[in-house]
Amino acid sequence: MKMILTLLLTMSASGTLAFLVYLLAVFLTHEQISAHLRYLILKICLAFFLIPFPLLKYVAVSYFAQPYSSYSESVVFLDVAHSVNLTDSGLLLPYISLFYRILLIGWIAILTVIILSQIISFLIFRKNISNNMTPDECYLDSLYSLKNTMHISSDVRILRSDTNLSPFTCGLFHPLIILTSLVDDASADMILHHELQHIKNHDFLYRVIALLAVLLHCFNPIIYLFFKELKEVQEMNCDEKLTVNFTPAEKKAYGNILIDIASRSGSDIAPVIYFSKTGKSALKKRIRKIISPVQRKKSFVLFLLTCICFTASVPVCAYSPSTIDWRGSDETPDSLQDTDWFAIYYDNSCSPWDDLPEDEHAFLNCDEYFILEDGTILPVTNDSSATPYKTCQHTFKMSTFKRHQKQGKGCIVTTWRAQVCTKCQYKKNLVKMSSHTDNPCPHK
16 A cells, blocks of 8 residues: 555656646746647646556566665565565565555545546536537538548537537537537637637547546645646647637737637536636736747757656656565465565575585686686686787697576576687687576676
8 A cells, every 4th residue: 555655646746846847947938838838748747647657667677677685684574565576477566454455445436436427427418418409500611621621530510509608619539519609600710720629639638637637636736736727728729729820810800709708608617628718817828829929949849848857757766665576586476475574594604606616706707717627717818918829839738618608687607628728728629518507697
């Protein structure tokens, strides 16, 4: 349970740091960052909030890094039940007691109920608007033309409502665009273009995912500010893409439509994306961005993204739960399943070389060597000053030739009988004597 809580807090810290760097960049540049870049950064922050990068990093490092263990005490007690156990045949996560299991199940149940209630609420809302609204065929030609121009293949429908709400879009797989009484012929095309841009950007999907992040990190006050910022930036991003090729007159007309609908729309709460359902401050930001769009150099964009990812990676790299590495031993997940503690009796007067032939100490400095009959060891080196064997007046002696080869975490030691020249180390008449494998390698 402790590992799960630590993982959740680490994910929350990672996403929070990324978002704080984003807010700092927006503040220092006086909001002179394009909405497209801001939206991209918020998606990266959302990924750090939801994807368990700390756990993925930990698993990757644990399985690919060379394990190292050192004990100074004569007896070491390992808390198997509350540690992550790495074995050759699998990964065993910490044991969760009954009390914490109940808490965890309760927490998941509450989140599930909230998520399902939101889904049901949306489905009921969608059904009601579908039943109480009539299909609008006045703007079908404009809809199909805009869909072809924007390369949107989704089945998009238009419904008409007599309410005084702001026009809105809802639905993931079969989006609906609801045009209300506030929409007239003069504003319909721009509103349709705006709503289709939401559909093309999958903004409704990202908003639902962001809502999941809010539920998961409900203890973090920053997540609510993040969700508010995401909604505002989604609108600014649509405005930016829609007005990129507008003339000043068209931008003015579009801004007037936003202000007019915002001033006349009624209040309602529903899981949808409204055309102008924002506060006064957000509406002012949208108007400013439409009048004075900004673009940044690629070098600035790359620098900002690098800073955000680097900052968010600090908690990811710091995450390191209690771990016991059993690889190379006889322990398996099944044998450790019912174990709470494990005692290791360690004699620090012993050395890993004690069980090896004395001559194999030479493997510390080389991977091949000869042992002459008088016990002299000749390491095989790449010494450029040695006599070339083609010009050498050979002096051969019988010897034992040994070679050390790494194999993963272990090694293979192969032994031959051979004649070797003591001047140039040229060898001949090799006869293989033996070969053995050590896992892990005790030589280096």
